[in-house]
Amino acid sequence: MTRGSQSVPGSAAKTALVTGAAGFIGFHCCQALMAAGYRVVGLDALSDYYDVALKRDRLTQLEGDFQFVEGAVEAPGLLLDLFASHKFDVVIHLAAQAGVRYSIDNPRAYLDSNISGTFELLEAARAYPPRHMLLASSSSAYGANTQMPYGESAPSDHPLSFYAATKKAGEAMAHSYAHLYNLPITLFRFFTVYGPWGRPDMALFKFTRAILNGQPIDVYNHGDMKRDFTYIDDLVAGITALIDQVPEIDKPVSAQDSLSPAAPWRIVNLGNSKPVALTEFIAAIEAATGRVAQQNLLPMQAGDLPATWADTTLLEALTGPQQHTDLRTGVARFVQWYRAYYGV
Structure with missing residues:
Protein backbone atom coordinates (compact mmCIF):
# COMPACT_ATOMS: atom_id res chain seq x y z
CA MET A 1 0.00 0.00 0.00
CA THR A 2 1.06 3.58 -0.53
CA ARG A 3 0.39 6.50 1.76
CA GLY A 4 1.10 10.19 1.56
CA SER A 5 1.43 12.85 -1.08
CA GLN A 6 3.69 12.92 -4.09
CA SER A 7 6.89 14.97 -3.95
CA VAL A 8 7.05 18.39 -5.53
CA PRO A 9 7.40 18.11 -9.34
CA GLY A 10 10.95 18.68 -10.45
CA SER A 11 12.37 18.18 -6.95
CA ALA A 12 15.58 16.25 -6.56
CA ALA A 13 14.37 14.21 -3.61
CA LYS A 14 16.45 11.16 -2.87
CA THR A 15 14.93 7.75 -2.28
CA ALA A 16 15.64 5.68 0.82
CA LEU A 17 14.76 2.10 1.66
CA VAL A 18 14.04 1.31 5.29
CA THR A 19 13.66 -2.37 6.11
CA GLY A 20 11.77 -3.11 9.31
CA ALA A 21 9.78 0.08 8.69
CA ALA A 22 6.91 -0.92 10.99
CA GLY A 23 9.32 -1.66 13.83
CA PHE A 24 10.18 0.66 16.70
CA ILE A 25 13.39 2.12 15.26
CA GLY A 26 12.33 1.76 11.63
CA PHE A 27 9.16 3.77 12.18
CA HIS A 28 11.08 6.65 13.74
CA CYS A 29 13.71 6.51 10.99
CA CYS A 30 11.02 6.78 8.31
CA GLN A 31 9.62 9.86 10.00
CA ALA A 32 13.05 11.49 10.21
CA LEU A 33 13.94 10.71 6.60
CA MET A 34 10.69 12.15 5.26
CA ALA A 35 11.21 15.25 7.39
CA ALA A 36 14.61 15.59 5.69
CA GLY A 37 13.01 15.42 2.24
CA TYR A 38 13.52 11.79 1.29
CA ARG A 39 11.08 9.61 -0.55
CA VAL A 40 10.86 6.52 1.64
CA VAL A 41 10.04 2.95 0.74
CA GLY A 42 9.36 0.89 3.85
CA LEU A 43 9.53 -2.90 3.90
CA ASP A 44 8.23 -5.01 6.78
CA ALA A 45 6.92 -8.55 7.21
CA LEU A 46 4.54 -7.52 10.03
CA SER A 47 5.56 -10.68 11.89
CA ASP A 48 3.62 -11.71 14.99
CA TYR A 49 6.67 -11.74 17.28
CA TYR A 50 4.76 -9.01 19.09
CA ASP A 51 1.41 -7.21 18.61
CA VAL A 52 0.88 -6.62 14.88
CA ALA A 53 -1.74 -3.97 15.67
CA LEU A 54 0.98 -1.81 17.22
CA LYS A 55 3.04 -2.14 14.03
CA ARG A 56 0.07 -1.20 11.88
CA ASP A 57 -0.67 1.78 14.11
CA ARG A 58 2.89 2.99 13.65
CA LEU A 59 2.43 2.83 9.90
CA THR A 60 -0.69 4.99 10.08
CA GLN A 61 1.48 7.76 11.55
CA LEU A 62 3.78 7.84 8.52
CA GLU A 63 2.43 10.75 6.54
CA GLY A 64 4.39 12.03 3.56
CA ASP A 65 6.10 10.54 0.55
CA PHE A 66 5.97 7.00 1.89
CA GLN A 67 5.33 3.67 0.20
CA PHE A 68 4.84 0.58 2.31
CA VAL A 69 5.64 -2.91 1.01
CA GLU A 70 4.64 -5.92 3.09
CA GLY A 71 7.10 -8.77 2.82
CA ALA A 72 9.99 -10.57 4.48
CA VAL A 73 13.56 -9.53 3.73
CA GLU A 74 14.54 -13.18 3.35
CA ALA A 75 11.97 -13.79 0.57
CA PRO A 76 14.09 -14.65 -2.49
CA GLY A 77 14.04 -11.89 -5.10
CA LEU A 78 11.84 -9.43 -3.18
CA LEU A 79 14.63 -7.01 -2.34
CA LEU A 80 16.20 -7.44 -5.77
CA ASP A 81 12.93 -6.32 -7.37
CA LEU A 82 12.65 -3.32 -5.04
CA PHE A 83 16.23 -2.24 -5.76
CA ALA A 84 15.62 -2.59 -9.50
CA SER A 85 12.44 -0.51 -9.34
CA HIS A 86 13.63 2.33 -7.12
CA LYS A 87 17.44 2.65 -7.52
CA PHE A 88 17.84 3.60 -3.86
CA ASP A 89 20.28 6.32 -2.86
CA VAL A 90 20.34 5.21 0.77
CA VAL A 91 19.45 1.93 2.47
CA ILE A 92 18.83 1.61 6.21
CA HIS A 93 18.52 -2.07 7.09
CA LEU A 94 16.74 -2.55 10.40
CA ALA A 95 14.65 -5.64 9.67
CA ALA A 96 15.67 -8.47 11.97
CA GLN A 97 14.34 -10.99 14.42
CA ALA A 98 15.02 -9.17 17.67
CA GLY A 99 15.33 -10.29 21.26
CA VAL A 100 18.11 -12.14 23.05
CA ARG A 101 15.83 -14.41 25.07
CA TYR A 102 13.61 -15.47 22.17
CA SER A 103 16.72 -16.64 20.29
CA ILE A 104 17.21 -19.34 22.92
CA ASP A 105 13.83 -20.89 22.11
CA ASN A 106 13.50 -20.16 18.40
CA PRO A 107 16.92 -19.78 16.78
CA ARG A 108 15.70 -20.60 13.26
CA ALA A 109 13.76 -17.32 13.12
CA TYR A 110 17.10 -15.53 13.57
CA LEU A 111 18.80 -17.63 10.92
CA ASP A 112 16.08 -16.79 8.41
CA SER A 113 15.65 -13.08 9.05
CA ASN A 114 19.06 -11.97 10.28
CA ILE A 115 21.35 -14.06 8.09
CA SER A 116 19.31 -15.03 5.03
CA GLY A 117 17.64 -11.60 5.02
CA THR A 118 20.99 -9.81 5.14
CA PHE A 119 22.26 -12.01 2.32
CA GLU A 120 19.27 -11.05 0.14
CA LEU A 121 19.91 -7.38 0.88
CA LEU A 122 23.59 -7.61 -0.01
CA GLU A 123 22.81 -9.45 -3.25
CA ALA A 124 20.31 -6.74 -4.25
CA PRO A 155 37.19 -8.03 20.81
CA SER A 156 33.80 -9.40 19.76
CA ASP A 157 34.62 -13.05 19.16
CA HIS A 158 32.55 -14.68 21.90
CA PRO A 159 28.79 -14.06 21.41
CA LEU A 160 26.62 -15.13 24.34
CA SER A 161 23.40 -15.68 22.39
CA PHE A 162 22.45 -16.87 18.93
CA TYR A 163 20.94 -13.41 18.34
CA ALA A 164 24.37 -11.89 18.95
CA ALA A 165 25.98 -14.51 16.72
CA THR A 166 23.68 -13.61 13.82
CA LYS A 167 24.50 -9.92 14.24
CA LYS A 168 28.22 -10.64 14.25
CA ALA A 169 27.76 -12.82 11.16
CA GLY A 170 25.93 -9.98 9.43
CA GLU A 171 28.88 -7.67 10.07
CA ALA A 172 31.27 -10.18 8.51
CA MET A 173 28.99 -10.80 5.52
CA ALA A 174 28.71 -7.06 4.91
CA HIS A 175 32.49 -6.70 5.03
CA SER A 176 32.98 -9.33 2.36
CA TYR A 177 30.50 -7.62 0.02
CA ALA A 178 32.00 -4.20 0.73
CA HIS A 179 35.41 -5.58 -0.22
CA LEU A 180 34.38 -7.62 -3.26
CA TYR A 181 31.94 -5.15 -4.80
CA ASN A 182 33.10 -1.80 -3.39
CA LEU A 183 29.82 -1.25 -1.53
CA PRO A 184 30.07 1.51 1.11
CA ILE A 185 28.61 0.06 4.31
CA THR A 186 28.28 1.43 7.83
CA LEU A 187 27.12 -0.88 10.61
CA PHE A 188 25.56 0.41 13.82
CA ARG A 189 25.93 -1.33 17.13
CA PHE A 190 22.82 -0.23 19.01
CA PHE A 191 22.71 -0.04 22.77
CA THR A 192 19.45 -0.40 24.75
CA VAL A 193 16.96 1.83 22.91
CA TYR A 194 13.78 3.14 24.52
CA GLY A 195 11.04 5.69 23.90
CA PRO A 196 7.48 6.17 22.58
CA TRP A 197 6.12 3.45 20.27
CA GLY A 198 8.67 1.02 21.75
CA ARG A 199 8.64 -2.77 21.63
CA PRO A 200 6.40 -4.63 24.11
CA ASP A 201 9.14 -7.21 24.80
CA MET A 202 11.58 -4.61 26.15
CA ALA A 203 12.03 -3.73 29.81
CA LEU A 204 10.54 -0.23 29.79
CA PHE A 205 7.33 -1.42 28.13
CA LYS A 206 6.98 -4.50 30.34
CA PHE A 207 7.81 -2.63 33.55
CA THR A 208 5.44 0.24 32.79
CA ARG A 209 2.58 -2.12 31.96
CA ALA A 210 3.12 -4.20 35.10
CA ILE A 211 3.52 -1.22 37.44
CA LEU A 212 0.37 0.48 36.14
CA ASN A 213 -1.53 -2.80 36.52
CA GLY A 214 -0.26 -3.34 40.08
CA GLN A 215 1.70 -6.44 39.06
CA PRO A 216 5.28 -7.39 40.05
CA ILE A 217 8.18 -6.88 37.65
CA ASP A 218 10.90 -9.48 37.04
CA VAL A 219 14.29 -7.98 37.90
CA TYR A 220 17.18 -10.17 36.75
CA ASN A 221 20.57 -10.56 38.42
CA HIS A 222 18.82 -9.22 41.52
CA GLY A 223 18.95 -5.74 39.99
CA ASP A 224 22.74 -5.68 39.67
CA MET A 225 22.76 -4.66 36.01
CA LYS A 226 23.67 -1.55 34.04
CA ARG A 227 22.56 -0.50 30.58
CA ASP A 228 23.55 2.29 28.23
CA PHE A 229 19.95 3.44 27.70
CA THR A 230 19.60 5.38 24.43
CA TYR A 231 16.53 7.51 23.76
CA ILE A 232 14.98 6.88 20.36
CA ASP A 233 15.28 10.48 19.09
CA ASP A 234 18.99 10.52 19.96
CA LEU A 235 19.53 7.22 18.17
CA VAL A 236 17.74 8.33 15.02
CA ALA A 237 19.65 11.62 15.01
CA GLY A 238 22.85 9.57 15.02
CA ILE A 239 21.67 7.36 12.17
CA THR A 240 20.62 10.24 9.94
CA ALA A 241 23.81 12.16 10.69
CA LEU A 242 25.84 9.19 9.46
CA ILE A 243 24.09 8.97 6.08
CA ASP A 244 26.53 11.42 4.51
CA GLN A 245 29.56 9.93 6.29
CA VAL A 246 30.26 7.42 3.54
CA PRO A 247 33.24 5.20 4.40
CA GLU A 248 36.19 5.36 2.03
CA ILE A 249 39.27 3.12 2.12
CA ASP A 250 42.38 4.84 3.49
CA LYS A 251 40.38 7.81 4.82
CA PRO A 252 40.00 7.25 8.56
CA VAL A 253 38.66 10.14 10.62
CA SER A 254 40.69 9.33 13.73
CA ALA A 255 43.11 6.84 15.24
CA GLN A 256 40.08 5.08 16.79
CA ASP A 257 38.28 4.67 13.45
CA SER A 258 36.99 1.16 12.80
CA LEU A 259 37.35 1.71 9.04
CA SER A 260 38.47 -1.48 7.32
CA PRO A 261 41.89 -1.48 5.60
CA ALA A 262 40.37 -3.59 2.81
CA ALA A 263 36.86 -2.22 2.23
CA PRO A 264 34.66 0.91 2.50
CA TRP A 265 33.20 -0.51 5.73
CA ARG A 266 33.07 0.60 9.33
CA ILE A 267 31.27 -0.14 12.58
CA VAL A 268 29.92 2.71 14.73
CA ASN A 269 28.51 2.53 18.26
CA LEU A 270 25.20 4.34 18.76
CA GLY A 271 24.62 4.79 22.47
CA ASN A 272 24.25 7.30 25.26
CA SER A 273 27.81 6.77 26.54
CA LYS A 274 26.55 6.63 30.11
CA PRO A 275 25.67 3.35 31.83
CA VAL A 276 22.68 3.54 34.17
CA ALA A 277 21.93 1.11 36.99
CA LEU A 278 18.76 -0.91 36.56
CA THR A 279 17.61 0.33 39.96
CA GLU A 280 17.84 3.93 38.69
CA PHE A 281 15.90 2.97 35.57
CA ILE A 282 13.13 1.46 37.69
CA ALA A 283 13.09 4.58 39.88
CA ALA A 284 12.55 6.71 36.76
CA ILE A 285 9.53 4.59 35.80
CA GLU A 286 8.15 4.85 39.34
CA ALA A 287 8.50 8.63 39.18
CA ALA A 288 6.77 8.82 35.79
CA THR A 289 3.89 6.51 36.76
CA GLY A 290 3.49 7.71 40.33
CA ARG A 291 3.53 4.09 41.47
CA VAL A 292 5.98 1.93 43.44
CA ALA A 293 7.19 -1.22 41.68
CA GLN A 294 6.80 -4.65 43.26
CA GLN A 295 10.09 -6.36 42.38
CA ASN A 296 10.52 -10.08 41.80
CA LEU A 297 14.30 -10.52 42.13
CA LEU A 298 15.68 -13.29 39.91
CA PRO A 299 19.09 -14.66 38.86
CA MET A 300 20.74 -13.64 35.58
CA GLN A 301 19.13 -15.06 32.45
CA ALA A 302 21.15 -17.05 29.94
CA GLY A 303 22.55 -14.88 27.13
CA ASP A 304 22.26 -11.61 29.08
CA LEU A 305 25.09 -9.19 29.83
CA PRO A 306 25.51 -7.66 33.31
CA ALA A 307 26.46 -4.29 31.82
CA THR A 308 26.77 -2.36 28.55
CA TRP A 309 28.51 0.94 27.96
CA ALA A 310 29.16 2.59 24.59
CA ASP A 311 32.27 4.51 23.68
CA THR A 312 30.85 7.04 21.18
CA THR A 313 34.14 8.77 20.37
CA LEU A 314 34.01 7.57 16.75
CA LEU A 315 30.40 8.67 16.25
CA GLU A 316 31.26 12.17 17.45
CA ALA A 317 34.40 12.28 15.30
CA LEU A 318 32.21 11.54 12.28
CA THR A 319 29.18 13.70 13.06
CA GLY A 320 30.06 16.12 15.85
CA PRO A 321 28.52 16.31 19.35
CA GLN A 322 25.41 14.19 19.80
CA GLN A 323 22.21 14.98 21.68
CA HIS A 324 21.65 13.05 24.90
CA THR A 325 18.15 12.99 26.37
CA ASP A 326 18.03 12.75 30.16
CA LEU A 327 16.77 9.33 31.32
CA ARG A 328 13.92 10.68 33.44
CA THR A 329 12.77 12.92 30.59
CA GLY A 330 12.85 10.04 28.11
CA VAL A 331 11.06 7.62 30.42
CA ALA A 332 8.39 10.22 31.21
CA ARG A 333 7.76 10.71 27.48
CA PHE A 334 7.32 6.96 27.05
CA VAL A 335 4.91 6.68 29.97
CA GLN A 336 2.91 9.63 28.61
CA TRP A 337 2.70 7.89 25.21
CA TYR A 338 1.78 4.56 26.83
CA ARG A 339 -1.06 6.10 28.84
CA ALA A 340 -2.44 7.85 25.75
CA TYR A 341 -2.09 4.85 23.43
CA TYR A 342 -3.68 2.34 25.80
CA GLY A 343 -6.10 4.76 27.44
CA VAL A 344 -4.65 4.16 30.90
Whole structure:
Protein backbone atom coordinates (compact mmCIF):
# COMPACT_ATOMS: atom_id res chain seq x y z
CA MET A 1 0.00 0.00 0.00
CA THR A 2 1.06 3.58 -0.53
CA ARG A 3 0.39 6.50 1.76
CA GLY A 4 1.10 10.19 1.56
CA SER A 5 1.43 12.85 -1.08
CA GLN A 6 3.69 12.92 -4.09
CA SER A 7 6.89 14.97 -3.95
CA VAL A 8 7.05 18.39 -5.53
CA PRO A 9 7.40 18.11 -9.34
CA GLY A 10 10.95 18.68 -10.45
CA SER A 11 12.37 18.18 -6.95
CA ALA A 12 15.58 16.25 -6.56
CA ALA A 13 14.37 14.21 -3.61
CA LYS A 14 16.45 11.16 -2.87
CA THR A 15 14.93 7.75 -2.28
CA ALA A 16 15.64 5.68 0.82
CA LEU A 17 14.76 2.10 1.66
CA VAL A 18 14.04 1.31 5.29
CA THR A 19 13.66 -2.37 6.11
CA GLY A 20 11.77 -3.11 9.31
CA ALA A 21 9.78 0.08 8.69
CA ALA A 22 6.91 -0.92 10.99
CA GLY A 23 9.32 -1.66 13.83
CA PHE A 24 10.18 0.66 16.70
CA ILE A 25 13.39 2.12 15.26
CA GLY A 26 12.33 1.76 11.63
CA PHE A 27 9.16 3.77 12.18
CA HIS A 28 11.08 6.65 13.74
CA CYS A 29 13.71 6.51 10.99
CA CYS A 30 11.02 6.78 8.31
CA GLN A 31 9.62 9.86 10.00
CA ALA A 32 13.05 11.49 10.21
CA LEU A 33 13.94 10.71 6.60
CA MET A 34 10.69 12.15 5.26
CA ALA A 35 11.21 15.25 7.39
CA ALA A 36 14.61 15.59 5.69
CA GLY A 37 13.01 15.42 2.24
CA TYR A 38 13.52 11.79 1.29
CA ARG A 39 11.08 9.61 -0.55
CA VAL A 40 10.86 6.52 1.64
CA VAL A 41 10.04 2.95 0.74
CA GLY A 42 9.36 0.89 3.85
CA LEU A 43 9.53 -2.90 3.90
CA ASP A 44 8.23 -5.01 6.78
CA ALA A 45 6.92 -8.55 7.21
CA LEU A 46 4.54 -7.52 10.03
CA SER A 47 5.56 -10.68 11.89
CA ASP A 48 3.62 -11.71 14.99
CA TYR A 49 6.67 -11.74 17.28
CA TYR A 50 4.76 -9.01 19.09
CA ASP A 51 1.41 -7.21 18.61
CA VAL A 52 0.88 -6.62 14.88
CA ALA A 53 -1.74 -3.97 15.67
CA LEU A 54 0.98 -1.81 17.22
CA LYS A 55 3.04 -2.14 14.03
CA ARG A 56 0.07 -1.20 11.88
CA ASP A 57 -0.67 1.78 14.11
CA ARG A 58 2.89 2.99 13.65
CA LEU A 59 2.43 2.83 9.90
CA THR A 60 -0.69 4.99 10.08
CA GLN A 61 1.48 7.76 11.55
CA LEU A 62 3.78 7.84 8.52
CA GLU A 63 2.43 10.75 6.54
CA GLY A 64 4.39 12.03 3.56
CA ASP A 65 6.10 10.54 0.55
CA PHE A 66 5.97 7.00 1.89
CA GLN A 67 5.33 3.67 0.20
CA PHE A 68 4.84 0.58 2.31
CA VAL A 69 5.64 -2.91 1.01
CA GLU A 70 4.64 -5.92 3.09
CA GLY A 71 7.10 -8.77 2.82
CA ALA A 72 9.99 -10.57 4.48
CA VAL A 73 13.56 -9.53 3.73
CA GLU A 74 14.54 -13.18 3.35
CA ALA A 75 11.97 -13.79 0.57
CA PRO A 76 14.09 -14.65 -2.49
CA GLY A 77 14.04 -11.89 -5.10
CA LEU A 78 11.84 -9.43 -3.18
CA LEU A 79 14.63 -7.01 -2.34
CA LEU A 80 16.20 -7.44 -5.77
CA ASP A 81 12.93 -6.32 -7.37
CA LEU A 82 12.65 -3.32 -5.04
CA PHE A 83 16.23 -2.24 -5.76
CA ALA A 84 15.62 -2.59 -9.50
CA SER A 85 12.44 -0.51 -9.34
CA HIS A 86 13.63 2.33 -7.12
CA LYS A 87 17.44 2.65 -7.52
CA PHE A 88 17.84 3.60 -3.86
CA ASP A 89 20.28 6.32 -2.86
CA VAL A 90 20.34 5.21 0.77
CA VAL A 91 19.45 1.93 2.47
CA ILE A 92 18.83 1.61 6.21
CA HIS A 93 18.52 -2.07 7.09
CA LEU A 94 16.74 -2.55 10.40
CA ALA A 95 14.65 -5.64 9.67
CA ALA A 96 15.67 -8.47 11.97
CA GLN A 97 14.34 -10.99 14.42
CA ALA A 98 15.02 -9.17 17.67
CA GLY A 99 15.33 -10.29 21.26
CA VAL A 100 18.11 -12.14 23.05
CA ARG A 101 15.83 -14.41 25.07
CA TYR A 102 13.61 -15.47 22.17
CA SER A 103 16.72 -16.64 20.29
CA ILE A 104 17.21 -19.34 22.92
CA ASP A 105 13.83 -20.89 22.11
CA ASN A 106 13.50 -20.16 18.40
CA PRO A 107 16.92 -19.78 16.78
CA ARG A 108 15.70 -20.60 13.26
CA ALA A 109 13.76 -17.32 13.12
CA TYR A 110 17.10 -15.53 13.57
CA LEU A 111 18.80 -17.63 10.92
CA ASP A 112 16.08 -16.79 8.41
CA SER A 113 15.65 -13.08 9.05
CA ASN A 114 19.06 -11.97 10.28
CA ILE A 115 21.35 -14.06 8.09
CA SER A 116 19.31 -15.03 5.03
CA GLY A 117 17.64 -11.60 5.02
CA THR A 118 20.99 -9.81 5.14
CA PHE A 119 22.26 -12.01 2.32
CA GLU A 120 19.27 -11.05 0.14
CA LEU A 121 19.91 -7.38 0.88
CA LEU A 122 23.59 -7.61 -0.01
CA GLU A 123 22.81 -9.45 -3.25
CA ALA A 124 20.31 -6.74 -4.25
CA ALA A 125 22.85 -4.03 -3.46
CA ARG A 126 25.47 -5.83 -5.52
CA ALA A 127 23.15 -5.64 -8.54
CA TYR A 128 21.96 -2.05 -7.89
CA PRO A 129 24.50 -0.30 -5.63
CA PRO A 130 23.16 2.53 -3.43
CA ARG A 131 25.37 5.44 -2.45
CA HIS A 132 25.49 4.22 1.15
CA MET A 133 24.09 1.25 3.08
CA LEU A 134 23.59 1.48 6.84
CA LEU A 135 22.95 -1.83 8.62
CA ALA A 136 21.83 -2.46 12.18
CA SER A 137 24.00 -4.61 14.39
CA SER A 138 23.90 -4.75 18.19
CA SER A 139 25.94 -4.14 21.32
CA SER A 140 25.27 -7.84 21.97
CA ALA A 141 28.06 -8.48 19.47
CA TYR A 142 30.59 -7.57 22.19
CA GLY A 143 29.56 -10.77 23.95
CA ALA A 144 31.84 -11.99 26.71
CA ASN A 145 34.14 -8.97 26.41
CA THR A 146 34.18 -7.22 29.79
CA GLN A 147 36.45 -4.28 28.93
CA MET A 148 34.26 -1.16 29.02
CA PRO A 149 33.33 1.22 27.63
CA TYR A 150 32.98 -0.84 24.48
CA GLY A 151 35.00 0.58 21.62
CA GLU A 152 34.35 -0.57 18.06
CA SER A 153 37.75 -2.28 17.83
CA ALA A 154 37.24 -4.23 21.08
CA PRO A 155 37.19 -8.03 20.81
CA SER A 156 33.80 -9.40 19.76
CA ASP A 157 34.62 -13.05 19.16
CA HIS A 158 32.55 -14.68 21.90
CA PRO A 159 28.79 -14.06 21.41
CA LEU A 160 26.62 -15.13 24.34
CA SER A 161 23.40 -15.68 22.39
CA PHE A 162 22.45 -16.87 18.93
CA TYR A 163 20.94 -13.41 18.34
CA ALA A 164 24.37 -11.89 18.95
CA ALA A 165 25.98 -14.51 16.72
CA THR A 166 23.68 -13.61 13.82
CA LYS A 167 24.50 -9.92 14.24
CA LYS A 168 28.22 -10.64 14.25
CA ALA A 169 27.76 -12.82 11.16
CA GLY A 170 25.93 -9.98 9.43
CA GLU A 171 28.88 -7.67 10.07
CA ALA A 172 31.27 -10.18 8.51
CA MET A 173 28.99 -10.80 5.52
CA ALA A 174 28.71 -7.06 4.91
CA HIS A 175 32.49 -6.70 5.03
CA SER A 176 32.98 -9.33 2.36
CA TYR A 177 30.50 -7.62 0.02
CA ALA A 178 32.00 -4.20 0.73
CA HIS A 179 35.41 -5.58 -0.22
CA LEU A 180 34.38 -7.62 -3.26
CA TYR A 181 31.94 -5.15 -4.80
CA ASN A 182 33.10 -1.80 -3.39
CA LEU A 183 29.82 -1.25 -1.53
CA PRO A 184 30.07 1.51 1.11
CA ILE A 185 28.61 0.06 4.31
CA THR A 186 28.28 1.43 7.83
CA LEU A 187 27.12 -0.88 10.61
CA PHE A 188 25.56 0.41 13.82
CA ARG A 189 25.93 -1.33 17.13
CA PHE A 190 22.82 -0.23 19.01
CA PHE A 191 22.71 -0.04 22.77
CA THR A 192 19.45 -0.40 24.75
CA VAL A 193 16.96 1.83 22.91
CA TYR A 194 13.78 3.14 24.52
CA GLY A 195 11.04 5.69 23.90
CA PRO A 196 7.48 6.17 22.58
CA TRP A 197 6.12 3.45 20.27
CA GLY A 198 8.67 1.02 21.75
CA ARG A 199 8.64 -2.77 21.63
CA PRO A 200 6.40 -4.63 24.11
CA ASP A 201 9.14 -7.21 24.80
CA MET A 202 11.58 -4.61 26.15
CA ALA A 203 12.03 -3.73 29.81
CA LEU A 204 10.54 -0.23 29.79
CA PHE A 205 7.33 -1.42 28.13
CA LYS A 206 6.98 -4.50 30.34
CA PHE A 207 7.81 -2.63 33.55
CA THR A 208 5.44 0.24 32.79
CA ARG A 209 2.58 -2.12 31.96
CA ALA A 210 3.12 -4.20 35.10
CA ILE A 211 3.52 -1.22 37.44
CA LEU A 212 0.37 0.48 36.14
CA ASN A 213 -1.53 -2.80 36.52
CA GLY A 214 -0.26 -3.34 40.08
CA GLN A 215 1.70 -6.44 39.06
CA PRO A 216 5.28 -7.39 40.05
CA ILE A 217 8.18 -6.88 37.65
CA ASP A 218 10.90 -9.48 37.04
CA VAL A 219 14.29 -7.98 37.90
CA TYR A 220 17.18 -10.17 36.75
CA ASN A 221 20.57 -10.56 38.42
CA HIS A 222 18.82 -9.22 41.52
CA GLY A 223 18.95 -5.74 39.99
CA ASP A 224 22.74 -5.68 39.67
CA MET A 225 22.76 -4.66 36.01
CA LYS A 226 23.67 -1.55 34.04
CA ARG A 227 22.56 -0.50 30.58
CA ASP A 228 23.55 2.29 28.23
CA PHE A 229 19.95 3.44 27.70
CA THR A 230 19.60 5.38 24.43
CA TYR A 231 16.53 7.51 23.76
CA ILE A 232 14.98 6.88 20.36
CA ASP A 233 15.28 10.48 19.09
CA ASP A 234 18.99 10.52 19.96
CA LEU A 235 19.53 7.22 18.17
CA VAL A 236 17.74 8.33 15.02
CA ALA A 237 19.65 11.62 15.01
CA GLY A 238 22.85 9.57 15.02
CA ILE A 239 21.67 7.36 12.17
CA THR A 240 20.62 10.24 9.94
CA ALA A 241 23.81 12.16 10.69
CA LEU A 242 25.84 9.19 9.46
CA ILE A 243 24.09 8.97 6.08
CA ASP A 244 26.53 11.42 4.51
CA GLN A 245 29.56 9.93 6.29
CA VAL A 246 30.26 7.42 3.54
CA PRO A 247 33.24 5.20 4.40
CA GLU A 248 36.19 5.36 2.03
CA ILE A 249 39.27 3.12 2.12
CA ASP A 250 42.38 4.84 3.49
CA LYS A 251 40.38 7.81 4.82
CA PRO A 252 40.00 7.25 8.56
CA VAL A 253 38.66 10.14 10.62
CA SER A 254 40.69 9.33 13.73
CA ALA A 255 43.11 6.84 15.24
CA GLN A 256 40.08 5.08 16.79
CA ASP A 257 38.28 4.67 13.45
CA SER A 258 36.99 1.16 12.80
CA LEU A 259 37.35 1.71 9.04
CA SER A 260 38.47 -1.48 7.32
CA PRO A 261 41.89 -1.48 5.60
CA ALA A 262 40.37 -3.59 2.81
CA ALA A 263 36.86 -2.22 2.23
CA PRO A 264 34.66 0.91 2.50
CA TRP A 265 33.20 -0.51 5.73
CA ARG A 266 33.07 0.60 9.33
CA ILE A 267 31.27 -0.14 12.58
CA VAL A 268 29.92 2.71 14.73
CA ASN A 269 28.51 2.53 18.26
CA LEU A 270 25.20 4.34 18.76
CA GLY A 271 24.62 4.79 22.47
CA ASN A 272 24.25 7.30 25.26
CA SER A 273 27.81 6.77 26.54
CA LYS A 274 26.55 6.63 30.11
CA PRO A 275 25.67 3.35 31.83
CA VAL A 276 22.68 3.54 34.17
CA ALA A 277 21.93 1.11 36.99
CA LEU A 278 18.76 -0.91 36.56
CA THR A 279 17.61 0.33 39.96
CA GLU A 280 17.84 3.93 38.69
CA PHE A 281 15.90 2.97 35.57
CA ILE A 282 13.13 1.46 37.69
CA ALA A 283 13.09 4.58 39.88
CA ALA A 284 12.55 6.71 36.76
CA ILE A 285 9.53 4.59 35.80
CA GLU A 286 8.15 4.85 39.34
CA ALA A 287 8.50 8.63 39.18
CA ALA A 288 6.77 8.82 35.79
CA THR A 289 3.89 6.51 36.76
CA GLY A 290 3.49 7.71 40.33
CA ARG A 291 3.53 4.09 41.47
CA VAL A 292 5.98 1.93 43.44
CA ALA A 293 7.19 -1.22 41.68
CA GLN A 294 6.80 -4.65 43.26
CA GLN A 295 10.09 -6.36 42.38
CA ASN A 296 10.52 -10.08 41.80
CA LEU A 297 14.30 -10.52 42.13
CA LEU A 298 15.68 -13.29 39.91
CA PRO A 299 19.09 -14.66 38.86
CA MET A 300 20.74 -13.64 35.58
CA GLN A 301 19.13 -15.06 32.45
CA ALA A 302 21.15 -17.05 29.94
CA GLY A 303 22.55 -14.88 27.13
CA ASP A 304 22.26 -11.61 29.08
CA LEU A 305 25.09 -9.19 29.83
CA PRO A 306 25.51 -7.66 33.31
CA ALA A 307 26.46 -4.29 31.82
CA THR A 308 26.77 -2.36 28.55
CA TRP A 309 28.51 0.94 27.96
CA ALA A 310 29.16 2.59 24.59
CA ASP A 311 32.27 4.51 23.68
CA THR A 312 30.85 7.04 21.18
CA THR A 313 34.14 8.77 20.37
CA LEU A 314 34.01 7.57 16.75
CA LEU A 315 30.40 8.67 16.25
CA GLU A 316 31.26 12.17 17.45
CA ALA A 317 34.40 12.28 15.30
CA LEU A 318 32.21 11.54 12.28
CA THR A 319 29.18 13.70 13.06
CA GLY A 320 30.06 16.12 15.85
CA PRO A 321 28.52 16.31 19.35
CA GLN A 322 25.41 14.19 19.80
CA GLN A 323 22.21 14.98 21.68
CA HIS A 324 21.65 13.05 24.90
CA THR A 325 18.15 12.99 26.37
CA ASP A 326 18.03 12.75 30.16
CA LEU A 327 16.77 9.33 31.32
CA ARG A 328 13.92 10.68 33.44
CA THR A 329 12.77 12.92 30.59
CA GLY A 330 12.85 10.04 28.11
CA VAL A 331 11.06 7.62 30.42
CA ALA A 332 8.39 10.22 31.21
CA ARG A 333 7.76 10.71 27.48
CA PHE A 334 7.32 6.96 27.05
CA VAL A 335 4.91 6.68 29.97
CA GLN A 336 2.91 9.63 28.61
CA TRP A 337 2.70 7.89 25.21
CA TYR A 338 1.78 4.56 26.83
CA ARG A 339 -1.06 6.10 28.84
CA ALA A 340 -2.44 7.85 25.75
CA TYR A 341 -2.09 4.85 23.43
CA TYR A 342 -3.68 2.34 25.80
CA GLY A 343 -6.10 4.76 27.44
CA VAL A 344 -4.65 4.16 30.90
